[in-house]
Every structure is written in structure tokens, then in C-alpha cells.
Amino acid sequence: MSTFRGPSLDDTVNDNNEDTDDGTNRATLSDAAQSTVHDIFTSLDKNHDGKLQVPEIKGALAELGLPRSRAYLHDIIKQYDADGDGSIDWQEFRRYVEKKEKIVQRTFSKLDVDNSGYIDADELTKALRKLWMSVSAEDSQHMIDMLDVNHDNRISIDEFRRFVYLLPESLMTPTNIVYALVDSSDWIQGVELRLCMTPPKQPFQRLIAGGVAGMVSRASVAPFERMRTMYMVRQADGRSLSMGGCAQKIYKEGGMSALFKGNFATMVKVAPQTAIQFAVYDTITDAMYSSLSRVEQASGIPQSRQLSKWQHLLAGCAAGAAATVVTYPLETLRTHMAVGGQSYRQCLSDVVKAHGHRGLYNGFLSGLMSSTVSNGLGFASYETGLSMFRQLNEGVTPGPAERGIIAGGAAVTVMAAIQPLEVCCRRMQVQGREGFPVKYNSVWHCAYQVVKEEGIASFWHGSMCSFMKVAPSIAAVRFVYELLVQEWGINGLRRYRANDTESQASDPPWA
Structure with a gap:
């Protein structure tokens, strides 16, 4: 179903639905990409038991300025956890990210204006202006710093993947991903000015x-x-x-x-x-x-x-x-x-x-x-x-x-x-x-x-x-x-920020 399309990075409203549950049309990860995804999984698996548990996920969310509420954790685990055991193993993680790989690549390419394979602050500012978002160079630099794991002052697709993999499935469209990035950057600084910002469409x-x-x-x-x-x-x-x-x-x-x-x-x-x-x-x-x-x-x-x-x-x-x-x-x-x-x-x-x-x-x-x-x-x-x-x-x-x-x-x-x-x-x-x-x-x-x-x-x-x-x-x-x-x-991340009555520091019942 299509809708009115305002300023947007999306190709279609249904970007997050182009891949079927049985894997049809999912992207096939190259050996290098699969190795990178496995490295991301390993970095999240702090106790190296082969499963991502709630405390480990919460730690990663905190580093990226994402919500840690019960509702948010529930949605994240639900989209990965095929066997319903309350944790995410490697196979579950791989299957889900394969389904979303096309969206990750498409979003990254829209932000990587010069096709260099990296996103810097200037490119990010230009992309955000397409969405009617007026951000300063300092704002864009904060977003770069938040995702820049190796401190080279730019974002690679692997660093970008780590952020996107921790978003709820409903936000897996290019425009929503970018708005989530802006929201999280403000949040991690304690500013929260854009708590209520939503895409113009x-x-x-x-x-x-x-x-x-x-x-x-x-x-x-x-x-x-x-x-x-x-x-x-x-x-x-x-x-x-x-x-x-x-x-x-x-x-x-x-x-x-x-x-x-x-x-x-x-x-x-x-x-x-x-x-x-x-x-x-x-x-x-x-x-x-x-x-x-x-x-x-x-x-x-x-x-x-x-x-x-x-x-x-x-x-x-x-x-x-x-x-x-x-x-x-x-x-x-x-x-x-x-x-x-x-x-x-x-x-x-x-x-x-x-x-x-x-x-x-x-x-x-x-x-x-x-x-x-x-x-x-x-x-x-x-x-x-x-x-x-x-x-x-x-x-x-x-x-x-x-x-x-x-x-x-x-x-x-x-x-x-x-x-x-x-x-x-x-x-x-x-x-x-x-x-x-x-x-x-x-x-x-x-x-x-x-x-x-x-x-x-x-x-x-x-x-x-x-x-x-x-x-x-x-x-x-x-x-x-x-x-x-x-x-x-x-409503993007706002519905998790504004409507959750629990402290973000509290653990959900399955923790």
C-alpha cells in the first residue's frame, strides 16, 4: 500500500516488507560480509556463550543512545528470536540480518553521497537537509562519533550495520533509520531536543x-x-x-x-x-x-x-x-x-x-x-x-x-x-x-x-x-x-521514549 510521499530517502513505503518470511528475495551475504556480521554478533556477545542475552543487548543500546525500555527490548528480541527462548543465537541473528541487508545497503548508499564507501559529517548534513532537517555541522559530527568504532572520523558500512541491526523492524526504512540516528545522537548527549521529530510525510x-x-x-x-x-x-x-x-x-x-x-x-x-x-x-x-x-x-x-x-x-x-x-x-x-x-x-x-x-x-x-x-x-x-x-x-x-x-x-x-x-x-x-x-x-x-x-x-x-x-x-x-x-x-523512536512508564534502567521480566 502506498502513501503520500513527502521528503524522504525511501524508494517505497514498504521497504521493510520487500523480503518474505521464508527468505525469498533476501540478500545473500558475501563471505566477507558474513564474516563482518559474525564479528558484530561476537562483539555484542560479551560473555561469549553464543547467545545475545538481555543485559548484553541493553549494553549495546546504551552505547548507541537507543531506548532500553521493556517495550523496545521486547520488539528487538521478538524480531530475532525464532525459537522463543528469550535470547538470540548466531543463526537467528544471521537469518534476520540477511533479510534486511538490502535496506542497509540502500540506506548507506543514500547517505554516502560521493560513493567513497564511507560517510562523513558533510555528507550526513546534506542527506539530512533532503529530509527538511536543519542540523549543524556539530550535530552531524556527534552522529559520526557515536557510530565511529575505530575513530577514523567517518562511518563505514560495518559500523552503520551495528546501529541498524538494533532498530525495531518497523523502523527499517531509509528515512526512519536516519531519523532514529538523529534521535539517538541527541539522546546520548542528554539533549533530547528532537524527541518528537517525525518525518514530514x-x-x-x-x-x-x-x-x-x-x-x-x-x-x-x-x-x-x-x-x-x-x-x-x-x-x-x-x-x-x-x-x-x-x-x-x-x-x-x-x-x-x-x-x-x-x-x-x-x-x-x-x-x-x-x-x-x-x-x-x-x-x-x-x-x-x-x-x-x-x-x-x-x-x-x-x-x-x-x-x-x-x-x-x-x-x-x-x-x-x-x-x-x-x-x-x-x-x-x-x-x-x-x-x-x-x-x-x-x-x-x-x-x-x-x-x-x-x-x-x-x-x-x-x-x-x-x-x-x-x-x-x-x-x-x-x-x-x-x-x-x-x-x-x-x-x-x-x-x-x-x-x-x-x-x-x-x-x-x-x-x-x-x-x-x-x-x-x-x-x-x-x-x-x-x-x-x-x-x-x-x-x-x-x-x-x-x-x-x-x-x-x-x-x-x-x-x-x-x-x-x-x-x-x-x-x-x-x-x-x-x-x-x-x-x-x-512516530519512530518517540513511541518508545515518550510512552514507556518504566525506567530505562529496569530489566524486563525475561532478563
């Missing part, structure tokens, strides 16, 4: 990942979405139906295809909505992390690398509000289609005829409040769930599947809290069309009338349908998004 990758994740998840739960909308709005005119009754009525109207009525509008709306939510949220949290780094640098006082729940809540609210402002008219059309519209064009015509163009924003305040609150609470509760997971699993960061489950659980809690706003939003959107007379003057009037006529419990009637739709939908969104983020190496 990554905001666009986040947009694409969010859009794809949203469309996949919503397509899978479209029938529940239509049942949920029908249930909410039918209560408004006294024609209340059970969830089963809603499903039966929808099916009688048009068979199985009727369960997906309005789904095209949902897909058109969800792709930008989810993309905007994730992109805005990640951008704001990036800025917050960057601010922490600047404060630490200016004051000399160590700052927490964890954002507070209130900061996550604020970022989530902003993400929800931004997405709603952009996509609300599509949400209005989707709701009209779900309750009986014949076509999107006809729904648009009916809304404009009845209310003018402002009709596309009927119930906007309720929708904005619902989206802002639900996104804020959703992101904050999701981050809380991640923290709990790390505490229960010795600091190991959850994978995409676990993150999806955590997000689904958080979504159920949030959905229960914002259900009244959802009901008001739906009823405000459809009033004025045939069968749904205008009854409400505002969101507050709608809420008051619902409580007065139907009781406060009516806000949660049919909530099981909502939960059946929302939990798997949000879980799928988060799973697909995190899978793409992991696959593309988005």
Missing part, C-alpha cells in the same frame, strides 16, 4: 491510516448503525420499535441491502472524520511532548514524559470538534438516508427546501458537543487503558490487537455517557421531513421534551444496539490504525 500517513481504518470499521457495522438511527428517531413520533422490530421493518423495506442504506454517506463521512480525528489528536500530543522537551531544556528540570489525563482529554476534544466541523453536513445526509431517504441528492434537496442550507447543520450544537465530549473521553480513557495494560504486563506496550480491545472497552463506557446527546442530535437532524414534525427549538428544548414526554430512561432505550455497533467499530478502527502505524514506523 508522517502526518499524511496518519491521515491515510485514519481514513482507511474508519472505512473498514464502519462497513463492518453498517446494519447496526442503521438500526440504531431508526430506533432513536422513531421514538420521537410515538412509533417506538424494539431493536428486533427495527431490524424486521428495515428488512421488509428492501431486504439485506436495506440494512446498508445510507452507508455510502457514512463511508464518505467517516474517512475524513476518522482521518482528521487521529491526525489532529496526534499533532496536538506531539506538540505537547515537544513543549515538555523545551521546558526541560530551558529549565534543566527533568519533565515527565507522560501526558496527563487532562492533556489527553483536551487533545481528544479538539480532535472531535475539528472532525465535526468538517463532516457534519455528511452526517445529516446519512441520517436522512437511514430513516427513509430515496437518494442522497433527494435528501439534500429536501433539507435545503425545508430549512435552507443551514438545515445541513440542524442539531450541530448537539453533534459538536457529542463529538467533542465523546472523543475527549474516548482518547483519555483509551490512554488510561494503555497505562493499566503496561502496569499489568511489566511495561510491555500492547500490540494492535490489544489496543483494539482496549479502545472497544473504552468506547462502551463513553457511549453510555454521551447517549443523550446522540439522541438529541438525531432528532434535531430529521425533524421537518415527512413523518417527523418540527417539535424542538433547540438542543436543550429537545432534551427537556424527551424527559418530559418519555422519561429520562428513554435516552438509553435501544442502547444495546448502540453498544453492539460502537464497541466493535471503535475496536476495528483502533486495530487497523495501529496496525498501519506499526507497519509504517510512524
Whole structure:
């Protein structure tokens, strides 16, 4: 899968996937290269027992300014350790580096501007400027010094290999390797200024990942979405139906295809909505992390690398509000289609005829409040769930599947809290069309009338349908998004630096 390509050293986004697990297309190491790789393995194997153990790996990571957290060590060992014994033997090491040899050579050649077989500080500065990274000659020299084992003031491909072999597989693309090198050089000096630097193309990758994740998840739960909308709005005119009754009525109207009525509008709306939510949220949290780094640098006082729940809540609210402002008219059309519209064009015509163009924003305040609150609470509760997971699993960061489950659980809690706003939003959107007379003057009037006529419990009637739709939908969104983020190496080393609650000096449970 390709993505928008900003300034990059990569030939393709999928550099790290060009080699298959069975070894197809892997590079064949020459005898000299294999000898060099074996020398690297031997230099890492401090006790000479033929296996790389956790303490030995941590020592090498410390020398190269790379993270030593449980999450990082877990990912490094996992990519090498074929037999699952918690250590890396020579054959496991060789098999993995053979798979990645083409990437190592390609990245090195892009940095070796004069094709001399070595990288010096000037060449490194030129390569970094291609990535819109303004670094001084001193910065480049620090990177050279970090990898320069034989102290000849330049980097050979063998010295470069030692660094790359200790990166997680998700970062094995030329651009990500270079950003990791810059990050590690700062880190080993205790500067940490570029903790939050990510390649310029990554905001666009986040947009694409969010859009794809949203469309996949919503397509899978479209029938529940239509049942949920029908249930909410039918209560408004006294024609209340059970969830089963809603499903039966929808099916009688048009068979199985009727369960997906309005789904095209949902897909058109969800792709930008989810993309905007994730992109805005990640951008704001990036800025917050960057601010922490600047404060630490200016004051000399160590700052927490964890954002507070209130900061996550604020970022989530902003993400929800931004997405709603952009996509609300599509949400209005989707709701009209779900309750009986014949076509999107006809729904648009009916809304404009009845209310003018402002009709596309009927119930906007309720929708904005619902989206802002639900996104804020959703992101904050999701981050809380991640923290709990790390505490229960010795600091190991959850994978995409676990993150999806955590997000689904958080979504159920949030959905229960914002259900009244959802009901008001739906009823405000459809009033004025045939069968749904205008009854409400505002969101507050709608809420008051619902409580007065139907009781406060009516806000949660049919909530099981909502939960059946929302939990798997949000879980799928988060799973697909995190899978793409992991696959593309988005956030680089920052996700190991900023999100790990454990001290880098602590040992993982398998040590």
C-alpha cells in the first residue's frame, strides 16, 4: 500500500516488507560480509556463550543512545528470536540480518553521497537537509562519533550495520533509520531536543491510516448503525420499535441491502472524520511532548514524559470538534438516508427546501458537543487503558490487537455517557421531513421534551444496539490504525521514549 510521499530517502513505503518470511528475495551475504556480521554478533556477545542475552543487548543500546525500555527490548528480541527462548543465537541473528541487508545497503548508499564507501559529517548534513532537517555541522559530527568504532572520523558500512541491526523492524526504512540516528545522537548527549521529530510525510500517513481504518470499521457495522438511527428517531413520533422490530421493518423495506442504506454517506463521512480525528489528536500530543522537551531544556528540570489525563482529554476534544466541523453536513445526509431517504441528492434537496442550507447543520450544537465530549473521553480513557495494560504486563506496550480491545472497552463506557446527546442530535437532524414534525427549538428544548414526554430512561432505550455497533467499530478502527502505524514506523523512536512508564534502567521480566 502506498502513501503520500513527502521528503524522504525511501524508494517505497514498504521497504521493510520487500523480503518474505521464508527468505525469498533476501540478500545473500558475501563471505566477507558474513564474516563482518559474525564479528558484530561476537562483539555484542560479551560473555561469549553464543547467545545475545538481555543485559548484553541493553549494553549495546546504551552505547548507541537507543531506548532500553521493556517495550523496545521486547520488539528487538521478538524480531530475532525464532525459537522463543528469550535470547538470540548466531543463526537467528544471521537469518534476520540477511533479510534486511538490502535496506542497509540502500540506506548507506543514500547517505554516502560521493560513493567513497564511507560517510562523513558533510555528507550526513546534506542527506539530512533532503529530509527538511536543519542540523549543524556539530550535530552531524556527534552522529559520526557515536557510530565511529575505530575513530577514523567517518562511518563505514560495518559500523552503520551495528546501529541498524538494533532498530525495531518497523523502523527499517531509509528515512526512519536516519531519523532514529538523529534521535539517538541527541539522546546520548542528554539533549533530547528532537524527541518528537517525525518525518514530514508522517502526518499524511496518519491521515491515510485514519481514513482507511474508519472505512473498514464502519462497513463492518453498517446494519447496526442503521438500526440504531431508526430506533432513536422513531421514538420521537410515538412509533417506538424494539431493536428486533427495527431490524424486521428495515428488512421488509428492501431486504439485506436495506440494512446498508445510507452507508455510502457514512463511508464518505467517516474517512475524513476518522482521518482528521487521529491526525489532529496526534499533532496536538506531539506538540505537547515537544513543549515538555523545551521546558526541560530551558529549565534543566527533568519533565515527565507522560501526558496527563487532562492533556489527553483536551487533545481528544479538539480532535472531535475539528472532525465535526468538517463532516457534519455528511452526517445529516446519512441520517436522512437511514430513516427513509430515496437518494442522497433527494435528501439534500429536501433539507435545503425545508430549512435552507443551514438545515445541513440542524442539531450541530448537539453533534459538536457529542463529538467533542465523546472523543475527549474516548482518547483519555483509551490512554488510561494503555497505562493499566503496561502496569499489568511489566511495561510491555500492547500490540494492535490489544489496543483494539482496549479502545472497544473504552468506547462502551463513553457511549453510555454521551447517549443523550446522540439522541438529541438525531432528532434535531430529521425533524421537518415527512413523518417527523418540527417539535424542538433547540438542543436543550429537545432534551427537556424527551424527559418530559418519555422519561429520562428513554435516552438509553435501544442502547444495546448502540453498544453492539460502537464497541466493535471503535475496536476495528483502533486495530487497523495501529496496525498501519506499526507497519509504517510512524512516530519512530518517540513511541518508545515518550510512552514507556518504566525506567530505562529496569530489566524486563525475561532478563
